[in-house]
Amino acid sequence: MPLGLIALAMGGFGIGLTEFVIMGLLPEVSADFEVTESVAGYLISGYALSVAIGAILLTAAVTRFERKKVLLSLMVLFIIGNLMSALAPSYEVMMGGRIVAALCHGAFFGIGSVVAADMVAPNKRAGAIAMMFAGLTIANVLGVPFGTLLGQQLGWRSTFWAITVIGVIALIGIAALVPTTPASTTGGGLRGELGAFRNKQVWLSIIITILGYGGMFGAFTYIAFTLTEVTGFATSSVPWLLILFGSGLFVGNFLGAKAADRSLTKALVWILAILTVVLIVFAATAESKVMTVISLFFMGAFGFATVPGLQMRIMNYASAAPTMASGANIAAFNVGNALGAWLGGITIAAGLGFTSPIWMGAAVTVAGLLVLIVAAKIDRPAASEQSTMSTSLYPTAA
Incomplete structure (x- = not known):
């Protein structure tokens, strides 16, 4: 198994944790920012909407660039978004951090699927894609419960600090382990x-x-x-x-x-x-x-x-x-x-x-x-x- 798949899975784990862990922390977030539970819930729906937008528009904007560089840039965006959430002095800034982090979600999994499939033999491509998505499933099984527990014990901001660290680890892993895509496989630009x-x-x-x-x-x-x-x-x-x-x-x-x-x-x-x-x-x-x-x-x-x-x-x-x-x-x-x-x-x-x-x-x-x-x-x-x-x-x- 190419080690680059583990790096992609780590990125998927961090992204999945960002998406889902907020559900268990809404009471703490709403109390901290003094907003109602329904308004705090917009941090979930706002994220989902941004994922759909980013999956199409952001992917379209980066198709002409080498894919590994794009993945690294997306992880930087992810880190910035979660750092904004960890430091957010207001609900509005928190929402901004959620949106920034969400924009990289769809593009990361979309481009990452192509990169993962490119790392293995043709008859193992679905398995490579599954390995990347394994990070998302592990985030649901283990990350969300422990992330919620961390936020309840040390404050909800601690969870987003932890996610930021995960993003940095994934960034280093992708830089070191994911191969550069040969120019001949980068497609025909946006028109192509x-x-x-x-x-x-x-x-x-x-x-x-x-x-x-x-x-x-x-x-x-x-x-x-x-x-x-x-x-x-x-x-x-x-x-x-x-x-x-x-x-x-x-x-x-x-x-x-x-x-x-x-x-x-x-x-x-x-x-x-x-x-x-x-x-x-x-x-x-x-x-x-x-x-x-x-x-x-x-x-x-x-x-x-x-x-x-x-x-x-x-x-x-x-x-x-x-x-x-x-x-x-x-x-x-x-x-x-x-x-x-x-x-x-x-x-x-x-x-x-x-x-x-x-x-x-x-x-x-x-x-x-x-x-x-x-x-x-x-x-x-x-x-x-x-x-x-x-x-x-x-x-x-x-």
Whole structure:
């Protein structure tokens, strides 16, 4: 395994921690800045919106530059953003720090996916992408609980100081371990990168990502209410159950990558189909604590098992200019998050109960599965997958 992948995973860990740890620190942040809980919550939504914007606009702005230098610049931006948060004298400055840190999120994972895939043999690309995203899953499993504990014991600013240090370590690791991208593989500049969007399969890949990932996230957004109001778990049990969910993310990330490296389309079809079944079983048996624990783990596992394959699919069909398409797919994950949360909120507002977002998540996942099947029939992915064994960096998909 190339050591550069570990450096990229460290960067992913810091970015994932920045995104999610604020959820456990909102009470302390709102009290410190003397704002309401809902206003403090804008630090989460503001971050998510900035991720989607940065994934497209910032990636577009840096396509002509060598990728390793871009990754280093993005980590500097990440460090500055978290330093602003750690030192923030006001809520406005804190929001500014969140936005600055978020701008690098989408571009880092988008460009990092391309760099990671470039480090390994063609038949191991999904595994390389999964290794980078492993940092994000570890942030959910271990980073968020310990980051929250640190913030509660030593003040919420201490958590952002720790994240800043993680950013510095990742910066040094990337500088030392990630190879420089040869000039011949940097694509055709912004015009060449945008040209990849002429391929209808790139757009279909984005739609599949939005629906396939949005279904799981829609179910997850309101999971605390499901666990306490439907299943009957105590509120104090929720963090431990979320660690179980995060463990599922970690396992699914690697197993999904192995399956995608063997047969990309078949793997995605099976993963989305099984995820649909898991969501249906979860919704139907949510009153059972035993079934809820089992379903929660498998929802995380199959929900995140889609990520390496979805990212590799769009990179395959983006041919020799994958950077913008990769960044756009990172934005699509965040659009899926927003869509799933919005649809789940609608079902709750309609009085359908706290299992309704899970039912809705299953429906959205089915929609993603159907789009994938249609996309496979329109343009046989077997040809694209076969070409991944060729010597070219990224296969050309007709």
